[in-house]
Amino acid sequence: MLRRSIILALALLVLVGAASYGAEEIKIGLITSTTGDTATFGISVRNAALLWEKQVNARGGILGRQVKIYVEDDKGMPSDAANAALKLINQTKVPVIIGAVTSNCTLAAAPIAQANKVPILTPTSTNVTVTQIGKYVFRSCFLDPLQGQVMARFAVSTLKASTAAMLYDVSSDYSMGLAESFKKQFEALGGKVVASETYSRGESDFSAQLTKIKRVDPDVLWLPDYYNTVGLITRQARQLGIKKATFIGVDGWDSSDLVPLAGDSIEGGYFSNHYSAESTRPMAVAFIKAYTDAYKATPDALAALAYDGCLVVEDAIRRAGKVDSEAITSALATTKNVEAVSGVLTLDADRNPIKDAVVLQVKGGKFVYVTSVSP
Ligand code: PHE
Numbered sequence: 001m002l003r004r005s006i007i008l009a010l011a012l013l014v015l016v017g018a019a020s021y022g023a024e025e026i027k028i029g030l031i032t033s034t035t036g037d038t039a040t041f042g043i044s045v046r047n048a049a050l051l052w053e054k055q056v057n058a059r060g061g062i063l064g065r066q067v068k069i070y071v072e073d074d075k076g077m078p079s080d081a082a083n084a085a086l087k088l089i090n091q092t093k094v095p096v097i098i099g100a101v102t103s104n105c106t107l108a109a110a111p112i113a114q115a116n117k118v119p120i121l122t123p124t125s126t127n128v129t130v131t132q133i134g135k136y137v138f139r140s141c142f143l144d145p146l147q148g149q150v151m152a153r154f155a156v157s158t159l160k161a162s163t164a165a166m167l168y169d170v171s172s173d174y175s176m177g178l179a180e181s182f183k184k185q186f187e188a189l190g191g192k193v194v195a196s197e198t199y200s201r202g203e204s205d206f207s208a209q210l211t212k213i214k215r216v217d218p219d220v221l222w223l224p225d226y227y228n229t230v231g232l233i234t235r236q237a238r239q240l241g242i243k244k245a246t247f248i249g250v251d252g253w254d255s256s257d258l259v260p261l262a263g264d265s266i267e268g269g270y271f272s273n274h275y276s277a278e279s280t281r282p283m284a285v286a287f288i289k290a291y292t293d294a295y296k297a298t299p300d301a302l303a304a305l306a307y308d309g310c311l312v313v314e315d316a317i318r319r320a321g322k323v324d325s326e327a328i329t330s331a332l333a334t335t336k337n338v339e340a341v342s343g344v345l346t347l348d349a350d351r352n353p354i355k356d357a358v359v360l361q362v363k364g365g366k367f368v369y370v371t372s373v374s375p
Contacts, residue, residue, distance in 0.1 A: 025068040026061070026323050028313065029088035031099030031109055032306075036076035037228050040255040041101045044302035045124065046071055047295050049098065052310035055290070062317050074100055078108035085109040089116045095325045096121070096317075098309050101302065102226070103127035103174040110137045119329040123309025124302060126251065127174050131351045138332050140309045140345055142355040142375070144174070147250045147272040148181025150357045150373045151222070154270065156189045159246055161219035165195035167209055167233060168224050172201060178224030178250055186222075194218055206233050210240045221245040226252040231261025238265040246270065254301045259365045269362045274301040275342040276358050276369040287341045301342070308340035312347075 030049050033042030053069050061067055070092050072084035081100045088094045089112065097113055097120040100106040106125040113120035114134040121138040122130060128144060131137050155161040164186050169175035183193050194216040197209035210233070213221065221237065223230050234247050247269035254273055259266060277288060277298045287307055291299040299307075313328075315338050320327035335347040343355045359370040 023065045025066045027094045028067060028069050029094035029097035030069050030071045031074050031081055031084045032101050033076040034073045038076040038102055038226050040257050041302045044300050045101050045306040048303040048306040049310055051291055051294055052307050056314060062314055070094060074105050076102060078105050081105035081109040082112055085112040089118050095323050096313060096328050098313060103130055104172055106130050107173055118325050119332055121309055121313055123305040127177050136329055138351040140312045140353055141274055141305050142357060143352060144177045145181040146357055146375050148178055149185045150272045151248050152182050152185035152189055154359055155220045155248055156191055159220060163192050163194045163218045164220045164222055165213045165216060165218035166193060166222040167197045170198045170200055175225050182222050204232055206236050210237050214240055214242050218245050220248050223247055223249045227255035227258040231258055234262045234265040251301060266362050270359055272357045273360050275304040278369045283339055284341045304341040308342050311340050312338050312345055
């Protein structure tokens, strides 16, 4: 009898031990671009996600289990993003993926997650079509039509612009979508798009397009692309004698590399973004402090959004009560009122949130808060 109870007690101990101490960590995949054309985006995203990982584990993890993020670098290339999704799903066997960063990469990775029924949440990809891929694809940032609308309104009302030129990347869904929504909104407000010029990824000489734009002398030049291309364009534009036009753009400008690349040419430009480092939301203040302490750099919008995406996934796993792709998918779909750095997050039936945008100005080489706009 005694022996039996001792054996029973021992067996129980082993079981309990396995459940708590030996509990397997929760694997979370992260697809980001830590090298390549949009490396500053990916590094900010990785930094913020690893900061969250540290914090959540210090809080005791999720469902009593520690969290481990598996980072895959997509180099800003859609084909690498697709391979990263395959690897995370088939080899690492993650139940959920955060990423990718740029819309062009997420549009390549998300169909793989969708086909394998593994939920994927992009914290940063704004192109409309991303979440249309299917019910396993979620996002926690605003959509591009908002950026087109906010900046068209800003150009007309604040900058008093009546004419605009656009220069955009026809090989990028992100850039194309933004050109389309700006044009629509600017014209709806009575403005006129007097030149619409294009290029493809990898081009670095924009003199032909800019010469045409110079001829029509627009009030504003709409540049919906990432910082590395925008920096080249604004530099060449001023060199070619485009003096009057105010440069306006989008979240893709948000990089500590923009001003070093563009030099003075970008000074005075405006762009829409997801967050300002001047935010006084308590969540933002705490995040900015923790991030700055950890990385000795002020977090940009990418960092803030990545952290927010992690919070949404954390909330979903807690509500799911188990680490299972189907359960996490259902929980993500009912995300409601998650207090985050860039706002309060609730996902709608199309798996997108509704959020405010901010307008920032490049002033003295820094990004200065101008205004907030609600949709
Ligand atoms: N919205 C961009 C995209 O979809 C990514 C991005 C987000 C860039 C936030 C800068 C800041 O490609």
